[in-house]
Structure formats: structure tokens, C-alpha cells
Amino acid sequence: MRIKKWHKWLILSTLLVGGLSLSGCAGNPGPAPVTPSPGTELSGTFSIVGSNTVTPITSVWAEDFMTINPGVRISVSGPGSGAGIAALIDGTTEVCQASRKIKSLEIEQAESKGVYPYEIHVATDALSVVVHPSNPVSELTIAQISAIYAGRITNWSELGGNDAEIVAISRDTNSGTHVFFKEHVVQMQGLPTEDKSLEYGPDVLMLPSTEGGVSETAGNPNAIFYPGLGYLTDEVKPLGIKITTNDNGILPSVETALNGTYPIARPLLYYTDGEPEGIIKAFIDYCLSAEGQLKVNEVGYVPLP
Amino acid sequence: MRSISAVIAAAGKVGGLRRRRSGERFIEGWILLAGILAIVILLGIVFFLIREGAPIFLHTNPWQFFSGAKWYPVSEPPTFGILPFLVSTMIVTMVSTAIAIPIGIACAAYLAEVASPRVRNMVKPLVELLAGIPSVVMGFIGLMILSPLVQSTFNLNTGLTGFSAAIMLSMMSLPIIISVSEDALRAVPDDFKQASYALGATRWETIRHVSIPAALSGITAAVMLGVGRAIGETMTVLMVAGGALAVPQSPTEPMMPMTAAIASGIGNAVRGGLQYQALFAIGLVLFFITLGVNLIASRVLERQKRRFAR
Numbered sequence: 001m002r003i004k005k006w007h008k009w010l011i012l013s014t015l016l017v018g019g020l021s022l023s024g025c026a027g028n029p030g031p032a033p034v035t036p037s038p039g040t041e042l043s044g045t046f047s048i049v050g051s052n053t054v055t056p057i058t059s060v061w062a063e064d065f066m067t068i069n070p071g072v073r074i075s076v077s078g079p080g081s082g083a084g085i086a087a088l089i090d091g092t093t094e095v096c097q098a099s100r101k102i103k104s105l106e107i108e109q110a111e112s113k114g115v116y117p118y119e120i121h122v123a124t125d126a127l128s129v130v131v132h133p134s135n136p137v138s139e140l141t142i143a144q145i146s147a148i149y150a151g152r153i154t155n156w157s158e159l160g161g162n163d164a165e166i167v168a169i170s171r172d173t174n175s176g177t178h179v180f181f182k183e184h185v186v187q188m189q190g191l192p193t194e195d196k197s198l199e200y201g202p203d204v205l206m207l208p209s210t211e212g213g214v215s216e217t218a219g220n221p222n223a224i225f226y227p228g229l230g231y232l233t234d235e236v237k238p239l240g241i242k243i244t245t246n247d248n249g250i251l252p253s254v255e256t257a258l259n260g261t262y263p264i265a266r267p268l269l270y271y272t273d274g275e276p277e278g279i280i281k282a283f284i285d286y287c288l289s290a291e292g293q294l295k296v297n298e299v300g301y302v303p304l305p
Numbered sequence: 306m307r308s309i310s311a312v313i314a315a316a317g318k319v320g321g322l323r324r325r326r327s328g329e330r331f332i333e334g335w336i337l338l339a340g341i342l343a344i345v346i347l348l349g350i351v352f353f354l355i356r357e358g359a360p361i362f363l364h365t366n367p368w369q370f371f372s373g374a375k376w377y378p379v380s381e382p383p384t385f386g387i388l389p390f391l392v393s394t395m396i397v398t399m400v401s402t403a404i405a406i407p408i409g410i411a412c413a414a415y416l417a418e419v420a421s422p423r424v425r426n427m428v429k430p431l432v433e434l435l436a437g438i439p440s441v442v443m444g445f446i447g448l449m450i451l452s453p454l455v456q457s458t459f460n461l462n463t464g465l466t467g468f469s470a471a472i473m474l475s476m477m478s479l480p481i482i483i484s485v486s487e488d489a490l491r492a493v494p495d496d497f498k499q500a501s502y503a504l505g506a507t508r509w510e511t512i513r514h515v516s517i518p519a520a521l522s523g524i525t526a527a528v529m530l531g532v533g534r535a536i537g538e539t540m541t542v543l544m545v546a547g548g549a550l551a552v553p554q555s556p557t558e559p560m561m562p563m564t565a566a567i568a569s570g571i572g573n574a575v576r577g578g579l580q581y582q583a584l585f586a587i588g589l590v591l592f593f594i595t596l597g598v599n600l601i602a603s604r605v606l607e608r609q610k611r612r613f614a615r
Contacts, residue, residue, distance in 0.1 A: 082379070109575050173379050199377055208569055
């Protein structure tokens with residue numbers, strides 16, 4: 001393989017540009033200007049790993065907290081709640097962000113490794129069910145959504161829509177939303193029709209990110225997907241959710257989640273190994289403060305009551 | 306494996322016959338160490354995969370594991386059947402190979418036989434540059450540009466299908482196929498072609514009946530290497546293939562190949578848990594498939610080399 005000199009330069013410069021743009025994407029503000037503010041001696045590094053759903057609000061909190069405390073470095077990543085809990089159990093992260101509660105099996109596994117998960121409720125999310133804006137369907141019952149995802153209803157005409165096959169989109173098994181939605185919607189936990197044997201149907205698309213699901217729904221007239229409230233855009237239409245056919249459909253919003261009328265709201269949680277201390281405690285105190293909860297609203301989630 | 310030990314033995318013999326400077330001996334030692342290290346790493350990986358993955362067969366017997374069509378790793382109780390992933394991997398690989406072979410060989414024949422040296426020196430590095438595009442970028446292109454196109458062309462429900470993933474994969478295996486086939490075509494002795502021209506054959510006839518048959522084992526190896534690349538590719542298929550858990554019936558359905566199944570589940574799996582073991586077992590299967598493909602490729606490539614070693 002003979003590569004001419006200028007080719008080498010071409011490859012080198014391409015790599016360089018690629019590398020630069022990648023590092024730009026990481027959103028690292030670089031060495032922050034040192035402005036010694038009195039009273040802040042916090043410094044240190046920790047990471048928050050877990051839910052893709054919680055990541056938007058965690059990122060805002062982490063950035064603000066790092067601006068206030070220049071000595072603190074927080075890294076945030078969102079591969080999924082299950083991944084976060086696995087990381088907490090394996091000791092590869094200090095804080096786990098989760099969009100579902102930790103399972104008893106996971107607590108056992110954690111305790112067998114000397115990790116004692118401590119739960120902190122930091123915000124609430126209303127899980128919205130979205131379709132393409134051109135879809136005439138605007139309300140569904142939980143039982144109907146369950147039937148769609150279990151593969152028992154496969155055409156929109158069965159729900160009063162167009163004669164077109166439904167493209168049901170889900171998150172993959174890394175996601176806490178996947179598990180929460182399966183338990184509370186597909187299996188209808190807490191409803192009279194609850195059926196623990198129901199599973200996602202084999203034709204459901206499992207996508208690796210919530211953004212991917214939203215963009216696929218925005219471009220596909222027959223798609224349905226369930227992003228967290230923070231991922232709603234104008235390109236998709238949220239459905240009104242009702243428990244029985246006679247109810248009025250409730251649209252997902254901060255108000256309906258706070259007053260308890262929206263049926264699929266869920267807590268967003270942080271888990272630490274034992275009660276948080278030091279900079280992690282300071283960070284979580286900031287998240288729970290009035291200022292931190294104001295950010296929850298801005299990102300599109302539901303603040304704590 | 307055998308050829309490596311043969312090389313080591315040969316090196317030892319040569320070393321014994323010749324008096325060498327100590328510097329040379331030092332360097333040879335290092336090279337030997339590097340060679341051994343590669344083997345140790347390979348064996349270590351195999352050992353690790355078996356240790357982490359094999360225990361799943363205590364829970365699910367191998368027959369159920371390979372022929373089961375249900376994959377519910379986070380349910381109670383979990384079921385692990387990898388048939389959908391096996392079939393998806395096969396479909397995606399076959400379609401991508403079917404796309405890549407004609408384009409790749411035609412491009413290689415053009416570069417080796419038709420193009421002027423100036424053009425070749427321009428095009429070949431560019432083709433090799435294609436290999437350097439990160440797979441996540443290919444996935445993004447597939448997601449944003451190709452999948453809507455596939456959806457409207459075939460009038461499908463969704464463009465996130467095995468076919469879209471196969472197209473992206475074929476683009477990723479093309480550089481390997483082109484580069485290795487071109488080398489094989491150029492290794493065909495000039496006498497062959499001169500003889501063909503002397504008999505009055507046209508350039509096309511020469512390529513078709515002389516160059517390509519003579520270089521066939523090298524081209525086969527190139528294709529196998531491309532296949533290996535397509536089987537192991539993860540990010541692109543994860544993003545583009547759609548990820549449905551059904552056993553796919555046709556390439557235009559959403560599907561989840563083995564690599565995507567591992568990637569979309571491993572983050573959730575607690576170390577040592579059942580899902581973790583099942584995913585490692587998939588990794589083990591994948592490893593043996595790619596190992597097989599690469600072994601065939603190197604065998605064939607060796608034959609090609611022997612053929613023209615004059």
C-alpha cells in the first residue's frame with residue numbers, strides 16, 4: 001500500500017478535524033477561568049451513569065453545579081437505567097440515575113458486593129405516547145396501547161385511524177423506560193386488566209436511543225413511540241391517555257402529572273452507595289433546591305411537589 | 306496457528322546457523338515476544354468468552370438457546386433464544402455481500418487493469434479512506450438519508466430494516482474487497498495477459514477470462530475478509546437495522562443481528578447474571594463464526610500466494 005505524501009496529509013488532517021469536532025461535541029468547557037469565590041472549596045470528580053431519560057436534566061444540573069464550583073468535575077452518561085444500576089453495583093460509578101426503581105434482585109446483587117443503594121427522588125416524568133402529527137388518532141386507552149405493543153392490534157384502522165400497519169417503536173432492554181413501560185402499560189400494572197404474562201411483541205422495533213425513536217416517529221406516519229416528557233418536540237403528536245374508554249384523554253404535561261390525573265407518570269431517581277456525602281451530597285442538595293427544581297421545569301420534566 | 310509455530314521454528318533454525326550481533330538477537334527476541342503476545346491475547350479472549358458465556362447452558366440448554374425464537378432477558382423468568390439474531394446476521398451479511406461483490410470486483414478490475422497510474426494513485430487511497438469512516442457516522446447516514454429512501458422505494462412501513470443496514474455494511478466492506486482484490490489482480494503475472502492479447506483477445510475478454518480467474522483465490526479471500534467485517538460490525542446495524550425481535554422472513558423487515566443484540570443488552574446486564582452470560586455466549590458464537598470466515602480467507606490467500614510464488 002503506497003500512500004503518497006499528500007495523501008498522508010489528507011488522512012492526517014481528516015483525522016485531526018474529526019477528533020477536534022468530536023471533542024467539541026463532548027461539551028467540555030475546557031479549563032474554566034479560575035474565579036476564587038469565597039466559601040466554595042468544593043473540589044473533586046465523580047460520575048453519574050444511567051437513564052437516557054434523566055440525562056437531559058442531570059446534564060443541566062451538572063453544568064450549573066460545575067459553574068458554581070469550578071473545582072468539581074462531573075461526568076454524565078446515559079446508556080440506560082439498567083446500565084447505571086449495573087455500574088453502581090460494579091462500583092464503576094458513584095451516582096446512578098434511573099427512570100425505574102431498583103429491583104429486589106439488583107439490591108441483592110448489590111449487597112452481595114458490599115454496595116447499599118440509597119434512593120433519592122429528584123424529579124418526575126410523564127411518559128408521553130407519541131405518533132406522527134398526520135395520524136388522526138388522538139386518544140388511546142392503556143389497554144389499547146398494551147394491545148399495540150403486545151402485537152395484538154397491528155392496524156391503525158382497528159383504533160379508528162387509517163388503514164395502515166402500526167410501527168410500534170420501543171427502547172431496547174438497556175432502558176429503564178423499556179422496563180417501566182412494559183410493567184405499567186404493556187402488562188397494565190395496577191389496573192383490573194393486569195396481565196403479567198404480556199410481553200413486547202416480536203415485531204416491536206427496539207431502538208438504542210430515545211432521540212432515535214422520536215426522529216423515526218417524526219418521519220413515519222404509522223409509528224408510535226413512548227419518549228419521556230423532556231424529549232417531546234413539535235414534530236410528533238402526544239396522545240391523550242385514558243384508563244377506560246369512557247374517560248377523557250389526558251395529555252401529558254407538568255400540570256396533569258403534578259395533579260395526578262396523567263396515568264403514566266413515574267419518579268426519576270438517583271441511587272448512591274449509602275447516604276451521599278461530600279461533593280455528591282452538595283450536588284444532590286443543589287438538585288433538590290428551589291433553584292435546581294426550577295431547571296426541571298425548563299428542561300420539560302415535572303418538579304417535585 | 307500452525308504456520309506461526311512453523312515460522313518460529315524456522316527462525317530458530319536460521320538463528321542457530323548464523324553468528325549474529327547481539328542487537329539483532331535482541332530485536333528478534335522482541336519480535337518473538339510480540340508474536341507470542343498476540344497468541345496469548347487470542348487465547349485469553351477465547352478463555353474469557355467461554356468462562357463468562359458457557360454457564361448460560363446450565364440455565365438454557367444449547368438446543369433451546371440456538372433454536373429458541375424468544376428473547377426476553379429482563380422478564381421473570383427470562384427466556385434466551387438467539388434464533389432471530391442468527392437469522393438476522395445471516396440475512397444482513399448475505400445481502401451486503403451480494404451488493405459488495407459485483408461493485409468491489411468491478412472497481413478492483415478497473416483499478417488494476419484499466420485505470421492509468423495517475424487515476425489509480427488518486428482513487429485507491431480514497432477508497433481506503435472510506436474504510437476509515439467511523440461506523441457511527443455510517444449509522445447516522447443510514448438513519449437520516451438511506452432509511453427514508455428505502456422506506457419510500459419499497460413502500461415499507463419503516464425504513465429501519467435489515468436491507469438498509471446491509472447497504473451501509475456493503476459500503477463498509479467495499480474498501481477491503483477492492484483493496485485486496487486489486488492486489489490479487491496485480492499479482493497475476495504479466496505473461497498471462499500478454500499471451501491473451503497476443504491471441505487477439507480484447508481487454509474485457511482478458512479481464513473476464515484471464516485476470517479474474519487467475520486471481521480468483523485472492524478475490525475469494527478479499528470477499529471473505531469483507532464478509533468478516535460485515536458480520537462483526539455493530540454500531541451501524543444497531544442504529545439502522547430496526548431491532549425487531551421476530552425471526553425475519555425477508556431482508557426488508559426490521560431485525561436485530563447478533564452484534565446489535567449484544568450492544569443493546571450488555572449495558573443492562575449485571576456482571577455474572579443470566580443475561581450477561583447469555584450475551585457472552587452470543588459473543589462466543591460470533592467469535593467462532595468470524596474466526597471460521599477469517600481462517601478460510603487466510604487459507605485461500607495462502608493458496609493464491611503459492612500459486613504465483615515463482
